[in-house]
Amino acid sequence: MLKMEGVSYSYHKNRPFITNLDLDIEAGKITTIAGPNGCGKSTVLKLASCLLRPQTGKILLGEKNISLMSKKSVAREVSVLLQNSQIPDMTALRAVTAARYPYQTSFTGYTKAEEEMSEYAMELTGCKEFRHKNMAELSGGERQRVFLAMIYNQDTPLILLDEPTTYLDIHVTYEMMELIRSLNKKQKKTVVMVLHDLNLALQYSDSLVFMRQGSIFEIHKTGDHHILESIRTLFGVEVRTYNDDLNSYYCFTQSTDTDTTI
Numbered sequence: 001m002l003k004m005e006g007v008s009y010s011y012h013k014n015r016p017f018i019t020n021l022d023l024d025i026e027a028g029k030i031t032t033i034a035g036p037n038g039c040g041k042s043t044v045l046k047l048a049s050c051l052l053r054p055q056t057g058k059i060l061l062g063e064k065n066i067s068l069m070s071k072k073s074v075a076r077e078v079s080v081l082l083q084n085s086q087i088p089d090m091t092a093l094r095a096v097t098a099a100r101y102p103y104q105t106s107f108t109g110y111t112k113a114e115e116e117m118s119e120y121a122m123e124l125t126g127c128k129e130f131r132h133k134n135m136a137e138l139s140g141g142e143r144q145r146v147f148l149a150m151i152y153n154q155d156t157p158l159i160l161l162d163e164p165t166t167y168l169d170i171h172v173t174y175e176m177m178e179l180i181r182s183l184n185k186k187q188k189k190t191v192v193m194v195l196h197d198l199n200l201a202l203q204y205s206d207s208l209v210f211m212r213q214g215s216i217f218e219i220h221k222t223g224d225h226h227i228l229e230s231i232r233t234l235f236g237v238e239v240r241t242y243n244d245d246l247n248s249y250y251c252f253t254q255s256t257d258t259d260t261t262i
């Protein structure tokens with residue numbers, strides 16, 4: 001579905017950050033990228049959505065090289081929710097409706113049907129009640145739900161989500177994770193997320209890509225027992241597992257090797 005082949009990217013001249021990265025994202029699955037702060041997770045999502053261009057290597061969507069596609073055709077294939085997204089100066093409903101722009105041939109205003117689709121997307125993400133408020137007036141969690149409605153409305157086969165549960169309370173967090181799961185299961189969307197909450201990652205993903213310092217550290221299916229060892233090594237934490245009839249839960253605590261005496 002999404003393939004990165006020998007991709008390199010650096011923010012600063014002569015200081016390579018991502019070097020020769022290969023990544024193959026399986027279609028129809030939920031993949032989570034995890035890793036310590038600053039290891040390059042958001043950079044990978046920005047490269048995958050063409051917001052950054054690789055300096056070497058190529059990124060393929062199916063057979064197509066993403067760097068050679070027009071902005072609009074990329075937007076028909078990939079939607080992306082970033083951390084610290086720009087806040088559009090418009091109402092929430094207008095912002096969600098504007099997410100349909102990749103499908104417009106000439107701008108003649110949005111149709112009634114498009115507005116109805118937007119209202120439906122806002123209902124699903126629980127933000128319909130503030131649809132007439134300006135985006136700048138919303139709380140962090142309200143705005144995040146509008147951003148998720150925009151992603152829903154853009155209706156692309158590949159969805160990239162950078163920390164989708166930021167600002168969300170625990171109830172809405174699980175609602176949004178269930179919505180993401182249902183987009184994947186029922187509408188066959190391929191989802192790539194960045195999550196810091198490893199319990200959520202393990203609960204909702206098919207596989208985890210662990211990154212370290214601009215490289216892929218390890219890739220695991222979520223059922224793989226070695227995954228906990230990777231978490232211990234990569235993050236320097238202890239992991240304990242608790243099971244009930246349905247799920248396994250993980251408790252992360254500070255590693256006994258770490259000295260944090262102040």
Ligand SMILES: Nc1ncnc2c1ncn2[C@@H]1O[C@H](COP(=O)(O)OP(=O)(O)OP(=O)(O)O)[C@@H](O)[C@H]1O
Pocket residue numbers: 011012017035036037038039040041042043044
């Ligand atoms: N626009 C930029 N200009 C210069 N350096 C940048 C820029 N964006 C990111 N970086 C640097 O690139 C590295 C990777 O950043 P990135 O945001 O991809 O990490 P991340 O793994 O998503 O981090 P976090 O978990 O903290 O969100 C960091 O060291 C960061 O400081």
